[in-house]
Amino acid sequence: MSGRLRARVVGVGSYLPARVVTNEELSERLPTSDTWIRERTGIRMRHLAAEGECTSDLATAAAKRALASAGLEAAEVDLLVLATSTPDHTFPATATAVQRKLAMGPAIAFDVQAVCAGFAYALSLAHGLLATRQARRALVIGAETFSRILDWEDRSTCVLFGDGAGALVLEAEEQTGTVLDRGILAVELCADGRHYHHLYVDGGPSSTGTVGHLRMNGREVFRYAVTALTDSAQRVCRKLQLEPDQVDWFVPHQANRRIIEAVARRLGIALERVALTVDRHANTSAASIPLALDELHQSGQLEPGHLVLVSAIGGGFAWGSVLLRW
């Protein structure tokens, strides 16, 4: 089989803001309880950004750690893709703020907005740009400060989210073109705007001129998420003639433990091979997958050569899956 360029993972890093807010702390100021939150979602705590700490600060901290793990300087990277729905400003792209904070110099840099599916979309775009030789090395970051768009009076949404960032460094590498290659092997993305109003922010520059707050039809999101994630994971595996239970790690978007368990069960993947951080991080939207990957890597459980299935869904609805070999 002929060779082909792959986007191989050569570095990973993450960052969580210092402030931890437990369910107990939330229940002191809202009509909620640790029991309700844990039983419905699996969440025990979340990290929240400090006043003045922006998405670009979280992203920069994660990117620095990813670069250090790759043994690279920022100037050696020529592509920066940042998945976020909580940009520092309406424009320019927060990716350019990160570029500046990293002292990276001229490179391709842009934001991707696919909400909680953002990291899957960002990986796919980086993969495409590396595979078509438009760049050689990419920083792919997911970073969010959802605490800034939550309605802290709405107990049905504000207990679900946290802030954080994670990053991968990808490098274009000529490989054999088989399923044994390392790097991104297959991608499956989709969106369906008919579900726009099930999960959205009720503000924006061209509609209200305000930032707005997150609004959600939780039951509808739950129902759709289980079906779409399962279908997406199966589709991406089929592209390589694999079954989902052949993966070493399933790293789903971390929204809700019950969604994750339902999807893993349908895919036939044992829970021991499923990344789970939602208990400590809550839902960090586009940051949840790289945060989970970094945690698995740091703990030594994610090893070179492992086959990893990443799946995510968020507002839009937008969703997607990526199969990669670590």
Ligand code: ACO
């Ligand atoms: N504490 C206590 N009670 C609460 C809370 C809370 N924080 N929030 C809601 N309730 C109450 C409701 O008011 C309702 O009370 P009522 O029966 O007196 O009216 C009751 O709990 C049940 O509310 P439901 O919304 O029906 O609860 P449900 O079992 O559906 O759980 C939840 C809600 C956890 C949001 C669930 O629907 C869910 O997880 N959905 C998925 C949403 C999600 O993960 N979104 C993340 C963004 S999308 C993504 O990342 C995939």
